[in-house]
Amino acid sequence: MPTLASELDLPEISATAETFDQRFARKMALDPEQWLVRNVFGYAVLHYDDVTAILRDKRWHSAVSRIPELMGITNPEFLARQQISILSAEGDVHTRLRRLVAQAFSPRAADRLRPFMREVMDGLIDNVADAGRADFTTDICEPYPIPIICELLGAPKKDWQLFSRWAGDILEIFSADVVDKLDLIMRTQDELGEYTRGLIAERRSKPAEDLLTDLIAAEEAGDKLNNDELVMMVNAVIVGGTDTTRNQLGCAVALLANHPDQWALLAEHPDLAPRAVEEAMRYFGAVRGTARFASTDIEYRDVLFPAGTFIAVGLAEANRDSAVFSDPEVFDITSPPAGQPQVTFGSGIHYCLGAALARAELQEALPLLAQRMPKLAIDGDITWKPEGVGIFGPARMPITFAAGH
Numbered sequence: 001m002p003t004l005a006s007e008l009d010l011p012e013i014s015a016t017a018e019t020f021d022q023r024f025a026r027k028m029a030l031d032p033e034q035w036l037v038r039n040v041f042g043y044a045v046l047h048y049d050d051v052t053a054i055l056r057d058k059r060w061h062s063a064v065s066r067i068p069e070l071m072g073i074t075n076p077e078f079l080a081r082q083q084i085s086i087l088s089a090e091g092d093v094h095t096r097l098r099r100l101v102a103q104a105f106s107p108r109a110a111d112r113l114r115p116f117m118r119e120v121m122d123g124l125i126d127n128v129a130d131a132g133r134a135d136f137t138t139d140i141c142e143p144y145p146i147p148i149i150c151e152l153l154g155a156p157k158k159d160w161q162l163f164s165r166w167a168g169d170i171l172e173i174f175s176a177d178v179v180d181k182l183d184l185i186m187r188t189q190d191e192l193g194e195y196t197r198g199l200i201a202e203r204r205s206k207p208a209e210d211l212l213t214d215l216i217a218a219e220e221a222g223d224k225l226n227n228d229e230l231v232m233m234v235n236a237v238i239v240g241g242t243d244t245t246r247n248q249l250g251c252a253v254a255l256l257a258n259h260p261d262q263w264a265l266l267a268e269h270p271d272l273a274p275r276a277v278e279e280a281m282r283y284f285g286a287v288r289g290t291a292r293f294a295s296t297d298i299e300y301r302d303v304l305f306p307a308g309t310f311i312a313v314g315l316a317e318a319n320r321d322s323a324v325f326s327d328p329e330v331f332d333i334t335s336p337p338a339g340q341p342q343v344t345f346g347s348g349i350h351y352c353l354g355a356a357l358a359r360a361e362l363q364e365a366l367p368l369l370a371q372r373m374p375k376l377a378i379d380g381d382i383t384w385k386p387e388g389v390g391i392f393g394p395a396r397m398p399i400t401f402a403a404g405h
């Protein structure tokens with residue numbers, strides 16, 4: 001007979017009164033047998049095996065689908081839009097969307113953009129190279145992903161500014177006062193929708209080598225995405241692909257700035273970039289956790305989680321699990337890969353759709369930065385984003401480096 005989760009005697013690890021680092025230290029110091037803890041929303045799993053088992057179990061649904069309800073959003077039009085978004089869909093709707101779009105987000109599709117990624121990053125470094133100082137967040141991280149998403153979609157350079165504004169407004173979806181921002185978000189979704197419909201019409205008559213053309217062509221057993229679904233896919237690419245990439249780049253460079261020998265090594269051996277990206281995402285991922293809720297009563301490891309139970313899934317903790325990673329507390333871009341991947345992109349059916357694109361963006365950016373910003377140092381203090389927001393990273397990061405490269 002499984003034990004009801006609420007009847008277990010569990011350590012309580014809550015978000016209040018502690019910083020993420022303090023909580024993290026407390027979780028890592030727990031008895032290795034302690035696979036489940038209680039938190040303010042329900043429960044949390046911390047070990048690699050439990051984290052991946054829960055993410056791969058389709059009975060646990062993404063908490064993203066519950067965010068509007070939890071935030072008190074009742075607007076029926078907004079809720080209807082969310083239902084066809086890959087970010088919040090579940091079950092058959094999600095499986096169908098995922099199947100239809102998977103090919104368009106393959107590593108090969110991302111590789112097409114690598115020369116363009118280098119061009120964008122080179123241009124951003126050009127702006128600060130002679131000064132030998134910059135705010136890494138505003139000068140490099142912020143502007144990096146938008147041109148790439150525009151190029152991915154096939155939107156021209158003249159529209160980068162427009163996309164930048166749309167992305168800023170749509171990303172308000174992550175803000176604490178999302179209810180007050182709903183009008184703005186929906187207005188922006190409408191503007192972006194109208195723009196996307198224009199691009200779709202163009203691509204239908206004149207296919208090109210871009211994501212939109214691939215998504216329009218995507219077909220399985222006669223099934224295709226309709227225009228509303230295509231529009232929501234573009235929306236999902238902006239929501240999922242902008243702030244994540246920016247913050248992961250910021251986290252990776254903050255980390256490497258503290259390991260100058262590895263920064264220099266990366267400059268000398270750009271072929272280390274794929275390992276450097278995986279190791280930086282393992283050691284300091286910008287997405288440190290996600291959440292699920294039980295869509296039905298779930299029995300797991302002899303514990304019964306009744307339908308509706310929330311569970312936080314500790315990606316950052318799993319990435320430091322000594323059962324999977326040898327020397328998990330050591331950051332080393334030359335260490336051989338562990339048998340299992342880092343989990344900052346998640347796992348299971350909601351595994352990051354843009355992982356190949358994000359990997360390519362980071363793999364192109366890091367060695368170029370290391371080569372053109374030798375002797376990188378943090379100039380003062382890094383201001384970190386507030387905790388609690390799903391994506392973590394530096395809000396301000398003043399840096400110095402050897403000028404003129």
Ligand code: HEM
Binds near residue numbers: 347
């Ligand atoms: C380093 C950068 C990135 C990180 C750390 C990241 C992380 C994640 C994580 C952890 C998830 C799964 C969330 C969960 O299971 O609850 C996810 C899903 C997703 N990501 Fe990313 N992501 C990144 C970049 C991107 C990019 C560039 C795109 C755009 C193409 C993107 C689009 C998506 C989408 C659409 C989903 C939802 C997939 C689904 O539910 O089926 N992400 N991402």
